[in-house]
Amino acid sequence: SSPVLLALSGSLRRGSYNGAILATLGEAVADKAALTIFPLTDVPLYDQDADTDTPPEAVAALRAAIGAADGIVIASPEYNHGMSGVLKNALDWASRPHGKATLTGKPVFTLTSSPGAVGGARAHAQLNETLASIGARVVLRPQAVVGAVHEKIVDGRLTDQRTLDFLVAGIDDLLADIVRPTAADREAS
Numbered sequence: 001s002s003p004v005l006l007a008l009s010g011s012l013r014r015g016s017y018n019g020a021i022l023a024t025l026g027e028a029v030a031d032k033a034a035l036t037i038f039p040l041t042d043v044p045l046y047d048q049d050a051d052t053d054t055p056p057e058a059v060a061a062l063r064a065a066i067g068a069a070d071g072i073v074i075a076s077p078e079y080n081h082g083m084s085g086v087l088k089n090a091l092d093w094a095s096r097p098h099g100k101a102t103l104t105g106k107p108v109f110t111l112t113s114s115p116g117a118v119g120g121a122r123a124h125a126q127l128n129e130t131l132a133s134i135g136a137r138v139v140l141r142p143q144a145v146v147g148a149v150h151e152k153i154v155d156g157r158l159t160d161q162r163t164l165d166f167l168v169a170g171i172d173d174l175l176a177d178i179v180r181p182t183a184a185d186r187e188a189s
């Protein structure tokens with residue numbers, strides 16, 4: 001069966017460019033991976049008091065979905081030179097329990113996009129730093145930032161072929177980084 005990829009968008013906006021990129025990427029790689037988007041809409045604000053053995057439902061679902069995925073794809077807008085609060089909040093939840101988080105050790109491909117010229121490069125750097133602190137395995141790739149994104153999305157689809165090819169190459173790197181258990185591994189466990 002195909003590797004399972006879980007995609008997170010840092011934007012809740014209905015017409016989000018980041019969401020559109022993830023949807024287009026999912027279709028573009030459908031022959032080699034099953035990519036589904038986990039909506040962050042219902043994830044509450046992080047509260048350590050609520051971070052118990054029975055966390056909020058959306059948080060438990062997010063952690064389980066990350067755990068069940070072979071790899072993670074994250075797309076974020078840049079808000080005031082950082083990743084969106086929506087995404088940072090979800091990553092804070094996903095980073096716990098410390099040392100046992102399902103995100104720790106997980107291969108992750110990150111991208112940012114923005115109508116601006118530098119495509120959210122500052123948010124991209126910050127996002128990768130946060131993932132490093134969680135011990136996720138961020139895929140090494142020349143910075144996957146998409147500038148002038150408003151000119152590259154038509155009807156909710158990424159139509160700029162060069163950008164799509166570049167991002168698909170990032171997914172290919174992610175897939176190459178996924179070590180799936182072999183039949184022999186499964187027998188041994």
Ligand code: FNR
Pocket residue numbers: 011012013015016017018019076077078079080081082113114115116117119120
């Ligand atoms: C922005 N935007 C923005 N863009 C950018 O390149 N650098 C930035 O620092 C910011 N800051 C910022 C702050 C806030 C609060 C908002 C709402 C927007 C513009 C942003 O890139 C644009 O709205 C994107 O379209 C958001 O991504 P989605 O929703 O299309 O995925």
